[in-house]
Amino acid sequence: MIIDCPCCGPRPVSEFSYIGDAEVEKPDMQAPVADWVEAVYTRTNPRGTHLEHWQHLHGCRQFLKLQRDTLTHEIFAVELAGVYASGAGE
Amino acid sequence: MTDYSILSLAKNALNGQAGWAPAWRKPDPKPEYDVVIVGGGGHGLATAHYLAKDHGITNVAVLEKNLIGSGNVGRNTTLVRSNYMLDRTLPFYEHSLKLWEGLSHDLNYNVMFSSRGIINLAHSPGQLDVFRRRANSMLLNGVKAEILSAAQIAEKVPALDVSDAARFPVLGGLYQARGGTARHDAVAWGFARSADRRGVDIIEQCEVTGFLKKDRRIVGVSTSRGEIRAKKIAVVVAGSSSHVLQQAGLNNLPIESHVLQAFVSEGLKPVLDVAITFGAGHLYISQSDKGGLVFGGDLDGYNSYAQRGNLPVAEDVATALLAMFPAFAKVRVLRSWGGIMDMSMDGQPIIDVGPVPGLYINCGWCYEGFKATPASGYTFAWTIANDAPHELNAPFSLSRFQNGYVLDEKGRGPFPGHH
Numbered sequence: 390m391i392i393d394c395p396c397c398g399p400r401p402v403s404e405f406s407y408i409g410d411a412e413v414e415k416p417d418m419q420a421p422v423a424d425w426v427e428a429v430y431t432r433t434n435p436r437g438t439h440l441e442h443w444q445h446l447h448g449c450r451q452f453l454k455l456q457r458d459t460l461t462h463e464i465f466a467v468e469l470a471g472v473y474a475s476g477a478g479e
Numbered sequence: 480m481t482d483y484s485i486l487s488l489a490k491n492a493l494n495g496q497a498g499w500a501p502a503w504r505k506p507d508p509k510p511e512y513d514v515v516i517v518g519g520g521g522h523g524l525a526t527a528h529y530l531a532k533d534h535g536i537t538n539v540a541v542l543e544k545n546l547i548g549s550g551n552v553g554r555n556t557t558l559v560r561s562n563y564m565l566d567r568t569l570p571f572y573e574h575s576l577k578l579w580e581g582l583s584h585d586l587n588y589n590v591m592f593s594s595r596g597i598i599n600l601a602h603s604p605g606q607l608d609v610f611r612r613r614a615n616s617m618l619l620n621g622v623k624a625e626i627l628s629a630a631q632i633a634e635k636v637p638a639l640d641v642s643d644a645a646r647f648p649v650l651g652g653l654y655q656a657r658g659g660t661a662r663h664d665a666v667a668w669g670f671a672r673s674a675d676r677r678g679v680d681i682i683e684q685c686e687v688t689g690f691l692k693k694d695r696r697i698v699g700v701s702t703s704r705g706e707i708r709a710k711k712i713a714v715v716v717a718g719s720s721s722h723v724l725q726q727a728g729l730n731n732l733p734i735e736s737h738v739l740q741a742f743v744s745e746g747l748k749p750v751l752d753v754a755i756t757f758g759a760g761h762l763y764i765s766q767s768d769k770g771g772l773v774f775g776g777d778l779d780g781y782n783s784y785a786q787r788g789n790l791p792v793a794e795d796v797a798t799a800l801l802a803m804f805p806a807f808a809k810v811r812v813l814r815s816w817g818g819i820m821d822m823s824m825d826g827q828p829i830i831d832v833g834p835v836p837g838l839y840i841n842c843g844w845c846y847e848g849f850k851a852t853p854a855s856g857y858t859f860a861w862t863i864a865n866d867a868p869h870e871l872n873a874p875f876s877l878s879r880f881q882n883g884y885v886l887d888e889k890g891r892g893p894f895p896g897h898h
C-alpha cells in the first residue's frame with residue numbers, strides 16, 4: 390500500500406503506523422458503562438469502506454484520517470486528522 | 480462407506496485403487512434442518528461431527544460459501560499447544576490437545592498430528608520469568624511444562640543460533656513436549672467425512688446472504704442456493720464474523736478483521752524436528768513432513784478482508800527468521816498467502832448462545848483457532864444442543880466485555896492484534 394500523505398506526498402505503508410477505527414467516539418466521563426463498553430470494545434469492522442486513523446510516524450508525524458476499502462485496500466481519501474482536519478474548528 | 484484400514488488399503492492396492500468412494504456426498508440443500516451451521520471451516524465441520532457423535536443430532540447442514548478448507552483452516556501454520564496461563568483458558572486448550580491426541584482414531588482419518596514439541600524462546604531475564612510463571616500455572620493445572628536452558632535448546636535445535644553473537648541471544652525457553660503440528664487439510668476433510676457418514680449434509684458453494692426472522696427469532700438463512708430454515712442457526716465464519724453477523728443485526732462485536740500471512744519454503748532434508756517461536760520479535764516455524772519450512776509472524780497491522788498481505792511484513796518475517804537461523808539465508812520461499820483473522824479485543828474467542836434467539840455464535844479466534852478446532856467443535860456442539868455453554872467455554876461469553884471478565888492472557892489491553 391502507498392499512502393498519499395497531505396504533507397509529504399505518496400509514501401510506502403511501512404512509514405506509517407495504524408491507529409484504528411476513526412469513528413469510535415470517546416464518551417463523556419459521566420456516560421453510562423454501556424457507552425464505554427461500546428467505545429472500548431466494539432467495532433463495526435466493515436468489509437468495504439472504513440474510516441481510520443494512521444500516523445505518518447517515520448515522516449511528518451502527523452495524524453491522518455483515511456477512507457480505505459478493507460477488501461481491496463484501495464485508498465479513497467487522506468486528510469489531516471483532529472484540529473487540522475478540513476472543516477475542523479469552523 | 481467403508482472404514483479406512485490396513486485391509487482397505489491392501490484391497491485397493493490390488494484392484495488398481497478402484498474401490499475408493501468420495502469422502503463426503505455433495506447433497507442439495509433440504510428446505511429445513513434441525514441445525515444449520517454457517518461456515519465450513521475446521522470449527523464448523525468439527526461442530527457438525529460432535530453434534531452428530533455426542534448429541535445424536537444429525538439433521539444438520541454445514542453451509543460453506545466456497546469449498547471446505549479454503550478458509551483459515553487451510554491457511555494456517557498448524558501449531559497445536561496448550562501452554563496457556565489463565566485458569567479460565569488453559570483447561571479449554573488442554574481439552575483440545577487431549578482430543579487432538581486421539582483425533583485420527585476418532586475420525587478414522589489420519590490428521591497427521593505430530594507431538595514433536597514446541598519451544599517458546601526467551602531472550603531476556605524478564606521474558607524467562609514470564610515463561611516460568613506460565614509454566615507454573617500450567618503445572619498447577621496438571622499440564623506438563625518445562626523450562627529449558629540455552630544449552631538444552633541447542634541440543635534439540637542444532638540449526639538455531641544460540642551463540643552470544645546472535646542478534647538476540649537465547650537465554651532459555653518454555654517447552655511443551657506434547658505440543659506439535661497437524662495436517663490442516665486433513666483436519667477439515669476428516670471432520671467433514673465423519674460428519675457426513677453420520678448423516679450431516681455438507682453443502683459447498685452456498686453463501687449465506689441474510690437471515691430469516693420471525694418476530695425477534697432467527698428461523699433460517701437466505702443463501703445463494705435458496706432459503707433454508709432451521710430451529711437453530713450456528714454461525715462460525717472466522718474472519719467474516721462481523722460481516723455475516725451484521726446481517727443478523729449484530730453491529731457491534733468486539734472483533735476486528737486483520738490479515739495474517741504465512742510462508743512455505745522449498746523442501747529441505749530434515750533440519751527442524753520441533754516447532755519453535757522467536758521471543759524477540761514475532762516468528763514461529765516448523766518443518767512439514769514434505770520438508771518445507773512453514774513459518775509466519777505478525778499481522779499486517781490494519782483492518783483487512785483481503786486474503787493477501789503486503790511486502791513489508793514479508794521482509795520483517797524473513798529478517799526474524801534469519802536472526803534465529805542464519806543458515807536458512809539461501810532457502811527459497813515457494814509460496815506465501817494471507818488469511819483473515821477474527822481478532823477479538825482480549826485475544827480469546829466467543830462461544831455462546833444468542834444474543835438473538837435462534838442464533839449461536841463462535842468467533843474471535845485470532846491466531847489461536849487451529850489448535851482449538853476439536854475443543855471448539857466439542858463445546859459449541861454442547862452449547863447448541865443444551866442451549867447453554869459447557870463449563871469449558873463458559874468463560875468465552877460475549878457478555879464478558881460488559882462484565883469486566885475479559886481473558887487477557889498477557890495483560891495487553893483492549894487492542895485487537897496485541898495479544
Ligand SMILES: Cc1cc2nc3c(=O)[nH]c(=O)nc-3n(C[C@H](O)[C@H](O)[C@H](O)COP(=O)(O)OP(=O)(O)OC[C@H]3O[C@@H](n4cnc5c(N)ncnc54)[C@H](O)[C@@H]3O)c2cc1C
Binds near residue numbers: 542549715
Ligand atoms: C496465516 C495463518 C496462520 C495461523 N497459524 C495458526 C497456528 O499456528 N495455530 C493455531 O492454532 N491457529 C492458527 N491460525 C488461526 C486458525 O487458522 C483460525 O483461527 C481457525 O482456522 C479459524 O476457524 P475455522 O477453521 O473455522 O476458519 P475458516 O477455515 O476460515 O472457516 C470459516 C469459513 O466460513 C466461510 N464463510 C464465510 N462467510 C460465509 C458465508 N456468508 N456463508 C457461508 N460460509 C461463509 C468461509 O469461506 C470459511 O471457509 C492461523 C491463521 C492464519 C491465517
Ligand SMILES: [Zn+2]
Binds near residue numbers: 394397398448451
Ligand atoms: Zn507525512
